[in-house]
Amino acid sequence: MTEPKQKSDSFGPIIGGVGQPVIHDSARKHVAGAAIYIDDMAEPPGTQHLFLVKSPKAHARILSIDVSAALAAPGVNAVLTAADIPGHNDISPIGKGEPALAEGVVEYIGHPVAVVAADSMAQARDAADLVRVEYEELPAILSIEEALAAQSYLLNPMTMIRGDWQDALDQAPHRIKARLDVGGQDHFYLESHIAFAFPGEDRDMLVHSSTQHPTEVQHGVSHVLGVPSHAVTVECRRMGGGFGGKESQPTIIAAIAALVARKTGKPAKLRLNRDDDMIVTGKRHNFLVEYDIGFDGEGRLLAGDFLYAAQGGNVADLTGPVVTRALCHTDNSYYFPAIRARGFACKTHTVSNTAFRGFGGPQGIIGIEAAMDHIARHLGIPPEEVRRRNYYGIGERDHTPYGQRVEDNILEPLTEQLLARAEFEQRKAEVARFNAQNSVLKKGIAMMPLKFGISFNLPSLNQAGALVHVYTDGSIHLNHGGTEMGQGLFLKVAQVVAQTLQVDLDRVKISATRTDKVPNTSATAASTGSDLNGMAAQDAALQIKNRLTLFLAEKHKTDPGKVVFADNKVTVAGTVYDFAEVAKLAWAARISLSAAGFYRTPKIHWDLETMQGRPFFYYAYGAAVCEVVIDTLTGENRCLRTDIIHDVGASLNPAIDKGQIEGAFVQGMGWVTMEELWWDKSGRLRTHAPSTYKIPGSRDVPPDFRVHLLEHAPNKENTIYRSKAVGEPPLMLATAVWLALRDAVANSADVPLSVDLDAPATPERILWAVEDQRRRAGEVA
Ligand code: MTE
Ligand code: LUZ
Numbered sequence: 001m002t003e004p005k006q007k008s009d010s011f012g013p014i015i016g017g018v019g020q021p022v023i024h025d026s027a028r029k030h031v032a033g034a035a036i037y038i039d040d041m042a043e044p045p046g047t048q049h050l051f052l053v054k055s056p057k058a059h060a061r062i063l064s065i066d067v068s069a070a071l072a073a074p075g076v077n078a079v080l081t082a083a084d085i086p087g088h089n090d091i092s093p094i095g096k097g098e099p100a101l102a103e104g105v106v107e108y109i110g111h112p113v114a115v116v117a118a119d120s121m122a123q124a125r126d127a128a129d130l131v132r133v134e135y136e137e138l139p140a141i142l143s144i145e146e147a148l149a150a151q152s153y154l155l156n157p158m159t160m161i162r163g164d165w166q167d168a169l170d171q172a173p174h175r176i177k178a179r180l181d182v183g184g185q186d187h188f189y190l191e192s193h194i195a196f197a198f199p200g201e202d203r204d205m206l207v208h209s210s211t212q213h214p215t216e217v218q219h220g221v222s223h224v225l226g227v228p229s230h231a232v233t234v235e236c237r238r239m240g241g242g243f244g245g246k247e248s249q250p251t252i253i254a255a256i257a258a259l260v261a262r263k264t265g266k267p268a269k270l271r272l273n274r275d276d277d278m279i280v281t282g283k284r285h286n287f288l289v290e291y292d293i294g295f296d297g298e299g300r301l302l303a304g305d306f307l308y309a310a311q312g313g314n315v316a317d318l319t320g321p322v323v324t325r326a327l328c329h330t331d332n333s334y335y336f337p338a339i340r341a342r343g344f345a346c347k348t349h350t351v352s353n354t355a356f357r358g359f360g361g362p363q364g365i366i367g368i369e370a371a372m373d374h375i376a377r378h379l380g381i382p383p384e385e386v387r388r389r390n391y392y393g394i395g396e397r398d399h400t401p402y403g404q405r406v407e408d409n410i411l412e413p414l415t416e417q418l419l420a421r422a423e424f425e426q427r428k429a430e431v432a433r434f435n436a437q438n439s440v441l442k443k444g445i446a447m448m449p450l451k452f453g454i455s456f457n458l459p460s461l462n463q464a465g466a467l468v469h470v471y472t473d474g475s476i477h478l479n480h481g482g483t484e485m486g487q488g489l490f491l492k493v494a495q496v497v498a499q500t501l502q503v504d505l506d507r508v509k510i511s512a513t514r515t516d517k518v519p520n521t522s523a524t525a526a527s528t529g530s531d532l533n534g535m536a537a538q539d540a541a542l543q544i545k546n547r548l549t550l551f552l553a554e555k556h557k558t559d560p561g562k563v564v565f566a567d568n569k570v571t572v573a574g575t576v577y578d579f580a581e582v583a584k585l586a587w588a589a590r591i592s593l594s595a596a597g598f599y600r601t602p603k604i605h606w607d608l609e610t611m612q613g614r615p616f617f618y619y620a621y622g623a624a625v626c627e628v629v630i631d632t633l634t635g636e637n638r639c640l641r642t643d644i645i646h647d648v649g650a651s652l653n654p655a656i657d658k659g660q661i662e663g664a665f666v667q668g669m670g671w672v673t674m675e676e677l678w679w680d681k682s683g684r685l686r687t688h689a690p691s692t693y694k695i696p697g698s699r700d701v702p703p704d705f706r707v708h709l710l711e712h713a714p715n716k717e718n719t720i721y722r723s724k725a726v727g728e729p730p731l732m733l734a735t736a737v738w739l740a741l742r743d744a745v746a747n748s749a750d751v752p753l754s755v756d757l758d759a760p761a762t763p764e765r766i767l768w769a770v771e772d773q774r775r776r777a778g779e780v781a
């Protein structure tokens with residue numbers, strides 16, 4: 001990585017332009033503790049600190065709420081419930097009927113019932129215990145199986161069909177059926193949910209929210225307060241991580257903070273502690289996956305019938321689009337001549353699950369990867385070979401189950417490169433040798449490809465705006481609809497503006513996302529932040545550049561084509577201006593130096609009913625090889641080496657992109673190996689702190705970790721500087737760790753057999769799988 005350097009006077013490339021590996025704009029502030037997060041903001045006198053009163057029942061009717069004892073407690077200024085909401089108690093992102101505070105019924109353990117506002121957090125927390133709520137318990141549905149049996153759904157079941165799948169299945173020479181349980185995942189961002197609301201004059205409200213989606217927070221607050229959108233301003237400078245957990249969930253937190261601010265007339269801050277964050281807010285959906293697949297003797301897919309059932313929790317939230325994306329990734333990189341895929345959004349009395357990096361894609365992909373592994377072991381063909389035989393073709397065998405053609409397929413050359421770099425064949429032989437010599441430790445190795453669709457599955461969300469001002473000293477203010485959660489979006493967009501106006505990066509001021517600067521934005525999600533906001537910012541910068549160009553051409557009585565922006569200067573007819581001089585001259589000539597930019601993704605369309613269309617502008621590709629070792633006596637395991645080649649098109653910032661790939665992979669590894677959410681029989685989450693919920697630490701990172709960006713691979717579609725989205729896709733490459741663990745389990749028995757291992761592959765599950773493997777091998781032998 002490079003830091004913007006002092007540069008010489010000679011003409012050259014700008015510092016910090018597109019493609020340069022510039023460090024994150026806040027990197028130093030992050031490590032020095034100088035970056036300001038919402039909880040670091042100075043608190044005005046009178047600030048109210050909030051604590052939630054939460055349901056102890058999974059499903060119950062609220063008979064009465066008595067707040068009198070809590071109200072009388074020291075420091076307490078208000079105790080509010082749904083009855084105090086002046087507007088509508090609804091913060092749904094898509095549908096209807098998702099209350100900010102429980103009303104009439106509670107639907108999960110942790111459901112916010114009331115909020116206590118006090119002079120300190122400790123006082124609010126103590127008083128929360130004094131709120132008396134009477135419940136009448138109702139029957140609860142706590143699992144996917146129970147929901148399927150009761151047909152308890154949040155949305156109508158979805159079906160995606162291509163070809164005569166039933167006939168093709170019946171005719172197939174080989175057929176296997178299996179079922180896979182796929183666990184959820186807590187986001188575990190370092191900064192938990194927080195909102196700080198400031199009441200203004202009239203009925204105005206300014207809310208600082210840790211959110212990926214300021215516009216949705218604005219809508220939620222405006223609904224709950226019963227005021228127009230123009231009365232609510234939402235600001236977010238940065239999040240301490242979001243990972244999808246702050247796509248829809250911040251609205252609840254912000255609406256409650258704003259409600260208190262309105263009722264008390266004082267600033268109000270709601271910050272969830274770690275336990276409350278894990279108990280009160282949604283996670284990655286756990287899925288039940290069933291597959292029934294038909295294939296030929298070479299392992300080529302002929303047909304598939306897939307069922308994806310997601311645990312949605314108490315309300316729909318984003319479960320519909322998550323299941324849609326799972327269905328759109330049933331294929332991963334593989335061609336299905338015929339297929340049916342069904343999706344179920346199950347309603348359960350558990351916390352509402354939500355977006356999480358990959359957004360259903362990981363659950364879709366792990367299903368087909370389990371099936372690939374299954375086919376390979378059934379036929380005795382190497383799994384990587386079965387995978388490659390099923391890759392989408394070029395110009396043929398290129399239709400996805402949802403009707404989009406795979407036009408930018410680079411799977412085969414990418415795989416070739418990876419297998420060579422990873423010395424795959426040689427290491428596979430070494431793994432076999434190791435296993436022949438060791439009875440307790442067993443190794444496994446696996447390769448998997450990845451194809452991930454880029455764009456929100458809902459076409460209307462693929463739009464963005466930006467606002468650029470040039471000041472007369474040549475400095476530039478940049479604002480756009482995207483939010484910063486550590487992924488480097490602000491930096492990438494600033495690089496785009498620097499590149500477009502040909503000025504050094506340090507001339508561009510990165511500023512907090514605000515709903516009054518750029519309105520009606522989409523969530524920063526679906527990895528589209530730089531694709532969308534980069535284009536919108538470029539549009540704004542180009543408008544200003546064009547005005548400056550016309551102004552100078554006229555001034556010098558020459559052709560606009562003769563005006564050249566390069567290296568902080570503008571050259572026209574032999575005269576060289578500093579960029580700042582041009583800004584000052586243009587101002588004096590009364591030329592506007594401010595512009596609003598806009599972008600919408602072309603080519604995409606989607607039919608919700610038939611589940612056919614072109615939902616994705618393009619695909620991001622990648623592949624990974626992982627080698628693991630397991631201890632067959634304890635189930636303990638370790639990823640020893642990982643090789644990745646990932647496709648980011650022409651990278652906007654290779655340092656940031658590499659960091660995204662490494663981070664996503666390790667987060668994915670946590671999902672498939674160690675992060676286990678565990679609810680007890682009453683529906684209470686028992687893993688709600690780092691003491692019981694294990695995320696990967698620095699020593700879980702593969703000791704030999706080789707990440708490469710695919711080179712010379714500009715996006716074939718016209719994206720911002722031909723780059724590709726990177727935020728989510730590499731998470732799914734961690735499925736290769738899980739596949740390698742399955743390989744190690746298979747290798748723990750003398751007879752080659754298919755493996756039965758769910759996700760996450762915790763030490764217990766690996767141990768059971770090894771025992772199961774050896775037992776079945778014994779039966780066969
Ligand atoms: N990287 C960091 N450091 N922190 C995050 O919260 N979120 C991920 C990914 N990378 C995240 C991250 C998710 S879920 C998405 S959708 C993308 O970043 C969003 O940002 P982008 O569209 O700018 O890539
Ligand atoms: N679709 C999608 C969405 O593919 N990714 C998302 O993050 C998303 N969010 C909301 C609605 N649809």
Ligand code: MOS
Nearest residue numbers: 244356357525526
């Ligand atoms: Mo990312 S799950 O799309 O916020």
